[in-house]
Amino acid sequence: MTRVVLALLLLWPAFPIAAQDSPGSDVLVRQSIKPESGAVIGQHVALYVDVLFRNGMPRPPRVSLPDAPGLQAFRFETQATTIQESIGNESYVGQRFEFALYPRRGGVFELPPAAVTLLDRNGAETRTAQGQALRLDVGVPPGVDPSQPVVATRGLTLTEQWVPGQDGTFKAGDAILRTITRSAEDVPGLAMRDLAFPVPDGVRAYADPPEIDDHSNRGAITGRRTDRVTYVFERGGHVTIPAVAQPWWDLATRTVRTAQAPGATITVEAPSATATPAAAAARSEGGWLARHRSSLIAGGAFLVVLAFAVAGFLRHRRRTDAADESAAFAALRRACATSDAAAVYHAFARWRAFLAPAEREAASRAAIRLDAALFSGASARWENRDSVEFVRLLADIRRSHSPHASEFRLAPLNPRSP
Incomplete structure (x- = not known):
């Protein structure tokens, strides 16, 4: 394809x-x-x-x-x-x-x-x-409506399929799937017109996006478009689902032709006449629950598993971030054992990335002296005692923003830019 x-x-x-x-x-x-x-x-x-x-x-x-x-x-x-x-x-x-x-x-x-x-x-x-x-x-050939997308080809087919079969037994609340497939020579599926699916009273229609499946063989295009619509019956009675037509211009015979999906007449059983509306509604709801119980149970189980998975991921993410923050601060301590302002600054920048906005702002204020030593030329020098004082200030900030002395509150998973 x-x-x-x-x-x-x-x-x-x-x-x-x-x-x-x-x-x-x-x-x-x-x-x-x-x-x-x-x-x-x-x-x-x-x-x-x-x-x-x-x-x-x-x-x-x-x-x-x-x-x-x-x-x-x-x-x-x-x-x-x-x-x-x-x-x-x-x-x-x-x-x-x-x-x-x-x-x-x-x-x-x-x-x-x-x-x-x-x-x-x-x-x-x-x-x-x-x-x-x-x-x-x-x-524009005679008999062709130019206000609608026109298909001009030498061959077009249209097929219709119902699942379950239209002759089956249906009750109020049941549904049936209608599939219409069109195929045309030298016409891509995207060039075919959209189909209208009118419905009678008491029926709802839900159309899926069209499925396009085109084939090319040595430059010859065969377009294929599949439309699916689900009809839901809201009450009992005889339901007539209208036909769907695809007009096209036959290039071989130079005539207008029409391909048609005939539609269907379906009998839907009504609730018992002796049942009260409330009982009928309860039966309808119970029937729906019975038909979909396995799906609901599976869906609920999936949601529970998903919730546990997300919670576990978040706990793992927080533990990982905490370990990373601790490792980054340990590297900062090692850098501050020297008078190398550039090494101190790089270690500080890595550790600061783990902070929430308020802590990041406090740490940046503590780094004013370091910034001056690095970016204001020879007027400011950075010595070992400056490194010692700097890491002491950062340790105080780290403790003051932590609920426990041995912990540090990390930035949110998706922090806003300061």
Whole structure:
């Protein structure tokens, strides 16, 4: 399966038309479309960008398209095709890049030049080039509604599946899953229209995000889109879930066709007529609890295990931080046994990182003398007695902010910046 990289192009600014590179140039850029004429709304139009290098290609270039209103454009994660040509008695080699365009309205499109970035052998940008402006005429076939996304293809299928089966036994509170899968030739799943799922009274519908699964085989795209919706029955009776239709333009027969999921009529049992509303509600709730008891128990157990795991992690984190803080302060004591101001400062900075904002501020005030010795030139000196006094002040701060003499209150796990 080839994953699709979507470049959704909605706005296409005006660009000046560039002259085509002439034979003899070291780089030629050509831009073309297929079909050149007769395209209809929703049809795949292939846009080709050929980049040719005289006497060898140092590295494949980067090619992109400007935006265009009314066009969807897709670039697929497949390597460009290598091409070789002789032009004007010169040998050229390069690559062809392909983009898939899907017009979403009829009319005339002015396709501006593709942007080409040339690279050297190391991948560094050397210069830029561009293709040529093109004109695309798009028609709207009779019977096609251009206000909705149009699918124009030579083949489209639509299938519908119900789980559990629609002929089963259902009660108020039960649910059924409807899966609709559409597949079309030369149309990516993202280009297919969203389906509407209206419901009758007494039914709720919950639609999942669509699942896109496109395939590419030698440039031929097969788009596949799967939509799932869950219906929940709130009361008894005969429930009719409407059909869903996908209109499309058949490029082979030049006619409008419609693929349809027929929907279903489902019988839902109502609560007993002799039961009071409260009893019916209790039974409904009890039935729901019975059906989901195992899930609730498993979910509750998971939450309990998760809570213990989080609590254990936090305890471990605090113990680890406490040990790290103690080790950092021990290293600071060792540094303060010398008159090396730089070593003292580095050890102090490591230890200060463990402090809460209030303690960090107090420690920074105690380090004013150290800052002056390091950053104010020769006017201030740092001696061994300064180190001894400095670590004494920090030890006092450490004790005064601790609930116990042998402990130190650490900063929160996610402290705010001071």
